[in-house]
Amino acid sequence: MNRIDCDVVILGSGLGGSLLAMVLHRLGRRVVMMDRCVHPRFTIGESSTPIADMLLARVCRRYALPEIAPLAAYGATRRAHPELSIGLKRGFSYFGHTPGQAFQVHPDHRNELLVAASTNAETADSHWLRRDIDAFLAQQARSMGVDLIENMQVRRITKTSRWTIQGQSGHQEVECHCRFVVDATGPAGTLLAALGIAKQPDGLKTHSRSLYAHFEGVTSWDELLETWGAGRQDHPYPCDRAALHHVLDQAWMWQLTFDSGVMSAGFVISGPAASRPHPPDAKGAWDSFLSTYPSLKQQFLDARIVAPAAGVVATDRLQYLAERAAGEGWICLPLSAGFIDPLHSTGIAHTFSVVWRLAHLFESQWNTPAWSSSILALGEAMRAEIRFLDRLVAGCYRTMPDFSAFSAFSMLYFVAAIRFESRLGTAGLEGMDDQFLCADDALVKGMVSRVEEEVRQLQASGFSRDPIRRFVNRVREAIRPLNSVGLMDANTRNMYHHTAPVDKLRIG
Ligand SMILES: Cc1cc2nc3c(=O)[nH]c(=O)nc-3n(C[C@H](O)[C@H](O)[C@H](O)COP(=O)(O)OP(=O)(O)OC[C@H]3O[C@@H](n4cnc5c(N)ncnc54)[C@H](O)[C@@H]3O)c2cc1C
Structure with a gap:
């Protein structure tokens, strides 16, 4: 029997659990992490953003984590940790498709949207192969002195004046006593389940599920655009050195390309298809989606799956929100508390x-x-933030029938993100009271409510030409008081070369 006494148990050693464990260790807390898996292991969710990098840089500076700090920028990661598999992410790229048709190239980029998040590769964001990054962070935590118990089957969690966590790791029984527990187990929500706290999709507007895997041999979208004679000279960056989104009919596909050539790709499906039963044959469902979009089919002609070993993953509905995200002696990280898309x-x-x-x-x-x-x-703030994300995402799905309406609605996310980045920039190493993406900012909330009303009118109009034009103009008006970087300026023709309000790595 391995009996342990500590201050804090963190259930889950993903990137959130490990980063928190290192911080708490630096603050002098005795921390134990427990994970049901053994690193390295496959996991999804790999694209960093300026906000993620800014926060990571601040955490590393304040809590003296110099080994982790390079991860906040692509160039520094490449130099400091060449062993980690990452990819260059210069921004967010979106391409609109029509079912049954090849991608249409237009000189005015009317079905393209490229939003640069950095001006060069050195300071850019990264795609992180989570298998490598999570194993690296867990190893760093361990080498600092954090106990990590892997292969841990948690059987019982009880609380009197302190928590008792019982389980088994391999052949060893484990019993751990602590004062505080963090649920960092993601969708499993292990602590929530033990406490009988329900996680429901009820009341959430977004309804989607996903199919995904990692591939090799996918033809680069940039290369395909070149063969079709598309004008790429005014793209602010090579369009696939980014989080690339193919916007489809009530669905979209992500493509994240690592420097190794491996691509993380996934369909996220909304509308009636999201409510149908789970496909028995995930690869068949994947192929049938590809067949609906000839240009994507062309892109994947020579592709083969490299991970996970079992092939394409098909999820159930992605959305859930816990009834509570914190309580006496415990808290969740966001992926345990809820998820949207x-x-x-x-x-x-x-x-x-x-x-x-x-x-x-x-x-x-x-x-x-x-x-x-x-x-x-903090638990309640987290839940409010997840509900806010739900509104930002649900509007995108509702406007997907027309790419210009979708692009306009997406601007709400960029406005909120840019405002949050500015706040972070001025907050420096001190804490800040703002909720994530300024979810509690009256101006931001007012903007979203106003545009949601416009979406209702657009849907009622059936997405015809004049109402779409009116919708786009009204979104431009709605974002004006918060639009510090020239979003929706007609002269940009959907190509944004610079949207960073502050240098993301300037701290304090
Ligand atoms: C389809 C999809 C795509 C996504 N894409 C992106 C993206 O591109 N960019 C982005 O920013 N975010 C993305 N996300 C979200 C991203 O995955 C999460 O924000 C991120 O993984 C959160 O990290 P975490 O460490 O909290 O949880 P996780 O990474 O989920 O780690 C949870 C850990 O808990 C462990 N665990 C589970 N159950 C138990 C148990 N019973 N006992 C002990 N340990 C347990 C697991 O083994 C794992 O190590 C995506 C999510 C999904 C579903």
């Missing part, structure tokens, strides 16, 4: 934003009377 890659940034706020609480309020209420407040 991979659109715009908000997951890792949200996780780091909670790690950042939680770190400040451990630093300033552990062992103080304010602790419990602050933890509860």
Whole structure:
């Protein structure tokens, strides 16, 4: 029997759990992490963003984690950790498709949207092969002195004055006593399940499920555009050195290309197809989606799956939200508390934003009377942020029938992200009160409500030409008070060369 006594148990050693474990260790807490898997292991969710990088840089600076700090920029990661598999992410690229038709090339880029998040590769964001990054972070935590128990089957979690966590790792029984538990187990929500706290999709507007895998041999989209004679000279960056989104009929596909040539690709499916039963043959469902879009089919002609070993993963509905995300002596990280959709890659940034706020609480309020209420407040903030993300994503799905309407609605995400980046830039190493993506900012909330009403009118009009033009103009008007970087300026023709309001690595 392995009996352990500690301050904090973190269930789950994904990127959120490991980063938090290192911070708490630096703050002098005795931390134990437990994971049901053994690193390295396959996991999904690989695209970083300026907000994720800014938060990571701040956490690393404040809590003295110099080995991790290079991950906040592509160039620094390449130099410091060439052994890690990453990919260059210069921004967000979107291409609109029509079912049954090849991708239409237009000189005015009317079915393209490229939003640069950096001006060069050195300071760019990255795609992170999570197998490598998570194993690296877990190993760093271990080498600092954090106990990591892998292959751990948690059987029982009980609480009296302290928590008791019982389980088994290999042949060894484990019993751990601690004061505080963090649920960083992602969708499994292991602690929530033990506490009987329900996770429901009820009330969430987004309804999607996903098919995904990692591939080799996929033809680069940039190369295909070249063969079709598309004008790429005004693209702010090679369009597939980015989080590339193919916008489809009530669905979209992500493509994240690693420097090794491996591509993480996935369909996210909404509308009636999302409510149909789980496909018995995930690869068949994948192929049937590809067949509907001839240009994507062309892109994947020579592709083969390299991970996971079992082939294409088919998920059930992605959305859930826990009834509570924190309580007396415990809290969730965001992926345990709820999830909406991979659109715009908000997951890792949200996780780091909670790690950042939680770190400040451990630093300033552990062992103080304010602790419990602050933890509860952070849990409620997290839930509000997930509901806000739901609104930003659901509107994108509702406008997918027309690419210009979709692009216009997507601007709400960029406006909120840019405002949050500015706030982070001025907050420096001190904490900040803003919710993730300024979900609690009256101006931001007002903008979203106003545009949601416009979406209802657009849907009622059946997406005809004049209402679409009117919708786009009204979104332009709605974002105007917050639009600090010239989004929706007609002269840009959907090509944004510079949207960063601050240097993401300038701290303090
Ligand atoms: C389809 C999809 C695509 C996504 N794409 C992106 C993207 O491009 N960009 C982005 O920012 N975000 C993306 N996300 C979200 C992203 O995956 C999460 O934000 C991120 O993984 C959160 O990290 P985490 O460490 O909290 O959880 P996870 O990475 O899920 O780690 C959870 C850990 O808990 C362990 N665990 C599970 N059950 C137990 C148990 N019972 N006991 C002990 N350990 C357990 C697991 O083994 C794992 O190691 C995506 C999500 C999905 C579903």
